[in-house]
Amino acid sequence: MRMIWTIAGCLALVAGVIGAFLPILPTVPFMLLAAFCFARGSARFHDWLVNRSRFGPAIRDWQKRGAIGRRAKRAAMVALLFSVLLSLALGFPHAVIAVQGVVMAGVAVFIMTRPDGEPSQPGIRDGER
DSSP, X not given: OHHHHHHHHHHHHHHHHHHTTOTTSOSHHHHHHHHHHHHHXXXXXXXXXXXXXXXXXXXXXHHHHOXXXXXXXXXXXXXXXXXXXXXXXXXXXXXXXXXXXXXXXXXXHHHHTSOBOOOSSTTOOGGGO
């Protein structure tokens, strides 16, 4: 079973890396999934991922407090808005856009009600960099 968790973690990690370059695909949720899978499959891979400077702080914030950083929240809101605007521009049916809007509103409420993550540098808030 550990091998299955490790493979699932690797797949999530690859999806997260791809998401770093594609604006439509989320990155951090896949990294969180990878950390979850690695925690069950490979302590070495889990420690490696959680201690990375790029995604480690976001993963640790989520694991410890269910927190999402302010910058990540802003990026998520922009991505959600962009997705709806893109659907409108592409002429998707109104019913599809309505469902998309309701789902994304739910996602936005979830994200915005999470605690803020720790600042990346002690004593400096996200908006003050």
